[in-house]
Amino acid sequence: MLVDEYRNVEESKVDMCGADGVSIRWLIGKNTKDAPFYMRHFTVEVGGNTPLHTHNFEHEVYILEGEGEMNTGEKTFPLKPGSFLFVKKNEKHQFRNLSKDIPLKFLCMIPVN
Amino acid sequence: MLVDEYRNVEESKVDMCGADGVSIRWLIGKNTKDAPFYMRHFTVEVGGNTPLHTHNFEHEVYILEGEGEMNTGEKTFPLKPGSFLFVKKNEKHQFRNLSKDIPLKFLCMIPVN
Numbered sequence: 001m002l003v004d005e006y007r008n009v010e011e012s013k014v015d016m017c018g019a020d021g022v023s024i025r026w027l028i029g030k031n032t033k034d035a036p037f038y039m040r041h042f043t044v045e046v047g048g049n050t051p052l053h054t055h056n057f058e059h060e061v062y063i064l065e066g067e068g069e070m071n072t073g074e075k076t077f078p079l080k081p082g083s084f085l086f087v088k089k090n091e092k093h094q095f096r097n098l099s100k101d102i103p104l105k106f107l108c109m110i111p112v113n
Numbered sequence: 114m115l116v117d118e119y120r121n122v123e124e125s126k127v128d129m130c131g132a133d134g135v136s137i138r139w140l141i142g143k144n145t146k147d148a149p150f151y152m153r154h155f156t157v158e159v160g161g162n163t164p165l166h167t168h169n170f171e172h173e174v175y176i177l178e179g180e181g182e183m184n185t186g187e188k189t190f191p192l193k194p195g196s197f198l199f200v201k202k203n204e205k206h207q208f209r210n211l212s213k214d215i216p217l218k219f220l221c222m223i224p225v226n
Contacts, residue, residue, distance in 0.1 A: 001183070001185060001190075001198070001199070001200060001201065001204050001206070002197075002198060002199040003183055003190040003192075003196065003197075003198050004196070004197060004198075005193075005195050005196055005197075006175075006195045006196075006197060007195060027175075027197045028173055028197070028199050032199050034171070034201060034202070035171070035173070035199060036150065036170075036171050036173075036224045037149065037150045037173065037222065037224070039173050039175065039197065039222070057149075058147070058148070058149050060141055060148070060149075060150065060152050060222070062119075062140075062152065062175075062220055064177070070114070070116055072114060077114075077116040079116075080118075082118050082119045082120060083116065083117070083118055083119075084115075084116075084117060084118070084119060084140045084141070084152065085114070085115060085116050085117075086114070086115040086141050086145050086148060087114060088114065088147060089147070091114050093114070107175055107220070109150065109152070109173070109222055111149045111150070
């Protein structure tokens with residue numbers, strides 16, 4: 001049994017082309033033995049966004065705090081606390097913080113690869 | 114791409130021996146094609162608890178709202194928004210709402226079985 005707080009987990013900047021003001025905490029990752037999938041906590045600062053990108057694995061996402069949108073390159077969807085998303089393999093996606101004063105925070109779960 | 118709000122998802126009572134005041138919403142489940150794991154949203158009413166039980170699959174949990182505790186039968190761990198848990202296969206576990214006035218809400222992800 002692992003019980004912890006997200007604030008205790010080391011935060012690191014997402015240093016990826018097209019990411020602006022994004023940080024990540026690996027709540028359940030490679031260090032958690034026998035984890036069947038991974039749980040990450042993201043913070044996108046005011047004015048920030050994740051890259052518009054694709055990859056060959058899925059995302060399961062739940063919005064915790066803030067106000068933003070999902071941009072697929074063709075459409076946008078508003079996001080707020082309580083929104084959830086399933087991003088299929090190879091679907092284009094980008095998270096944008098649209099708030100003027102608070103970070104956008106969300107959980108993003110991914111398969112173990 | 115699926116984008117929705119948890120409030121839009123049908124809520125049903127958990128009708129399991131030892132569950133008291135517990136309801137579930139399957140945010141990402143069997144109806145979501147190609148989901149690599151499932152995302153459920155639980156609400157435990159004031160005074161309520163999930164059963165003290167075990168099963169042969171893991172839980173990955175994130176506390177969204179409220180105040181409670183994880184009971185393993187031997188130990189308890191306090192829970193609040195921002196707490197996360199990894200419950201291994203066959204580990205005994207029970208969620209209890211300890212607040213006097215608000216529901217305990219959490220996400221619980223499980224493998225596809």
